Amino acid sequence: MKILVCISHVPDTTSKINFINGDSEFDTNGVQFVINPNDEFGLTRAIWFQEQQAATVTVVNVGGPETEPTLRKALAIGANEAIRINAISTDGFFVAQQLAEVVKQGSYDVIICGKESLDYNGGMVPGMLAGILDANFVNSCTDLKIDGSQVTAIREIDGGKETISTSLPIVIGGQKGLVEEKDLRIPNMRGIMTARTKTLTVLEPVASNVATKAVKFEKPPARSAVKLISADNIDELINLLHNEAKVI
């Protein structure tokens, strides 16, 4: 079984979000980058398949050389090899087209993406990739089991979950639940040392169609300060929620 885990290199949640060049670009200055959390749950599940079901795990990222430490971290966690597509992604459609090419070249059986990245929150890459490849697709996936070519998955739905059966090849939009937070792995020294000698292939992007482009960013207006209400004056809270905020 060949698994491809698609990784997004995103600012850590605690990062300050600022923009430069006339609000057209994200300011990476002083920002710590991490593996997108939804992707990390998928990567960890993939490593489980590697250990339990002899799968090989390749991680792939679309980005410049500055994203390589994120790929090395994925290798240190246990992925067998890494691919970097040397391009600055313009939108989810661009990324999906690049990933589709990698999948076609490498004949992967299972492609695991995070259901959404923390930066652009587009939530479009796994679905578009499945659409381009005409592969089976499960989004918001919280459990994944593979037996031969048979797949059993759980999808989170609004107010519950559904159990799905399908077959390989499959694209997964993963999230927490594929593994739990406590199962996430911090690379150990041996992992970090081995990661240095694992293969990281750099590929140039293939020609692709353009669908959207980012024009500019805007920060939300500064919030007005919280209105504090005395704990002895609950009537005032109800009054404000009813007459001012009009939510009850």
Next chain:
Amino acid sequence: MSLIIYAESQEGRFKKVAFEIASYAKNIADTLGTTVTAVTFNTPDASELSKYGVSKVLNVTSDKLTSFNAKAYSDVINQAAKKENATIVVLSSTTDSNYLAPLVAISLNAGFASNVVALPVSTSPFQVKRNAFSNKAFLFTEISTEVKVLGLAKNSFGLIENQVTFNQESFNATLNDSLFRVKVESVEKVSGKVTIADAEIVVSGGRGLKGPENWGLIEELASVLGAATACSKPVSDLGWRPHSEHVGQTGKPVATNLYIAIGISGAIQHIAGINSSRVKVVINTDPDAPFFKVADYGIVGDAFEVVPTLIQKLKEFKAQNS
């Protein structure tokens, strides 16, 4: 040229988001001098949609489509869009719509913008404003393809009544077997409870409640308000509440009208998940809790004293105002 929406329903009733995207699409349709057509599944009478500006409904009736199937539903929407020469497809941001939207976009060679929060800034070039960076910024996106797919963020536009004349057609979509390779074997759904996704109000509890035995307070407050219950990550990690109630960055997102946080300090990951809620209320003993920085209304106080009083007063308020 027309606009297509996918009007989601559940057990024969339209979801509120169906009316919201109808209202939104109607506004764009008026700007472009066209009309709104809705695609519905197994809905014999969809006339309610006409109240929000939908002139035409293409209803597909099929036993194969009784439960949601992203690939089959997206294929039907694709066929409907082609039949109507639609240039814009408007979807909501429910789990199901987020699932099928990218498939619709690929099949229509359309550019897709998700989490859209307002009417298009301009229609030529076509620019929309959307949430990015976990609600910490907005991004203006330009869609350059002929057909455009928009995913509207919940509660970002609201409902606007706009009664129009209406007709409903049954739509005979082609349903190839290849659309059904992903099969739903079983569905587990909480019944008789407001879900976080559908709720107008969410009441959420954190570690400040000291233990699962105290959740009666949260549930009673939620029941008075007709709200859904939720919790912070530590609470679900400790096993006090099920994972399905965990809201925040790695949990469920909340975009509700009113979010009440009780005994939740407001870690950045929690705030990221609930920030697009319209009005936020915090009740916490610690005046320095970060939640106070993002809330609209706050009470510094002990939940075990404040919440019972709040429940009592709300009951009186509801009795007077109903």
